[in-house]
Amino acid sequence: MTTTAPTSVAAYAAPSAKAPLERTTVPRRPVGEHDVLIDIKYAGICHSDIHQARDGWGEGIFPMVPGHEIAGVVAEVGPGVTKYAVGDHVGVGCFVDSCRECAYCRQGLEQFCTQGMTGTYNALDKNGEPTYGGYSTHLVVDENYAVRIPDGLALDIAAPLLCAGITLYSPLRHWNAGPGKKVAVVGLGGLGHMGVKIAHALGAEVTVLSQSLRKKDDGLRLGADHYYATSDPATFETLAGTFDLIVSTVSAPLNMDAYMGLLKVDGAFVNVGAPEEPNALNMFSLINGRKTLAGSMIGGIAETQEMLDFCAAHGLGSEIEVIRAEQINEAYERVLASDVRYRFVIDTATI
Template sequence: MAAYSPSAPLKPMQFQRRSLGPKDVAIQVHYCGVCHSDIHTARGDWGQIQYPQIVGHELAGEVVAVGSSVSRFRVGSRVGVGTMVNSCRHCSECEAGRENYCLNGNTQTYGSKDRDGSITQGGYSTFVVVDEDFVINIPDVIDLAEAGPLLCAGITVYSPLRHWSVSSGKKVAIIGLGGLGHMAVKFAKVMGAEVTVFTTSPEKIDDAKRFGATNVVVNKDGADFSGFKHAFDFALDTVPY
């Protein structure tokens, strides 16, 4: 399903994925999350794009074929693909395992110039072909439909929580309880933190507590935050305002 213009609904598009290279994995996409970045990209909010464009970078599915040198996957493996599908592999960032910071520009799952010059097409598609280094295994205990959103929304909040060593006994504030915030609450909780959620939506109080928050603060314009001075070891803001 591709975007053909900034405003029209998505429509079907027929196209051919590249044939398998030695390190490529062909994946049948069973589920793909809808990230707000998909909507921004399809609408051209972040600059002009080349239409038609297929978006989607929270893919979960099953391997249907592997290239001759693929070692980490076999036909039938349950796998996921996130926001990027390649990088230069030889700059200092790539060599340090930080391909997302590739100095030559990483290759995004969609709307990005691939190493062969074509524009990448994303996960709202039946199949995808990806180098095995950018494919992850999904454990059997995680439902594929639930795994999809972990590949962008999930990692976006998991990464800072890990980077800043959120752990047992820490007091953590999560600001916003949307697509990202609700996952942040769950991660922080299982990392052992005491979680406080800030939200402008009173109707989200029950959800926040169900996800693991100890405290929920409903804040509206003009709310008094003085009682929270030095209250937290770490605050994660998922609200883009």
């Protein structure tokens, strides 16, 4: 088969751990039988990109092209592709392959593949070649690991949904956020603001727990019913025993015993943020009230598609600031300083 897919594409990569990202080129495989070539239009900047580019979660694979919030247009399809056609709007999230055979893959929980999912970047594919992410102009991916971006969702506001959206949608659905449930979202950042939007759309009573009241107006505008500052000790007295579900999006250690005190009997505290440092917890905080401390990691392909359809039906998208590729390093520093409302998105036409 003749393919028009470029053998190398322009990208922004970290040449080594903690080094500034710079423009370069990376290889892309030819379009195979079941592959689609995506002309990437937008790529979101996730805090996990910074963790990995700076070896915060362990030793990375360099040069590293981050980016797992990818939105674009199908430019070419392999002869066996049945799901997509040239011109379709599609997205790619945090992984581009899995074993496809284990119990979790068969259940649509590819993110928990027993053989290990293949990350969109900072991973090795089945041929032992490094994967390169969405800070680039094109991507070749198996059609089964792309999702359709519905009409009505602009590609720029859809891109962050491929990580931030599904990261919050999955636990909110799994722990049954909805009418009659009181849900708290810890942190109003790139993840948290989508948690507020989605929880509100699901019908829950939503509270934001943020370090300060600086973003209170935003939180209420996005769908929160209440907004409290965690820097105020009175917050933990006022809200004791209040919530059915707390979802923490922060990437710093918390006083877990204080937060567990905010749960009702049988309440759940779910971590989706991943601090680089360990956290401490007194087990009596769990025992007293039959409470659950849990974690959640993105979602499978089917649930990611469900999330996109849900967001399109409810008019939800990320609050974004579109940047040029040469602003990526500045954007990283601004993310670390919490100086973004609420997601940077790279216009890949500027790479």
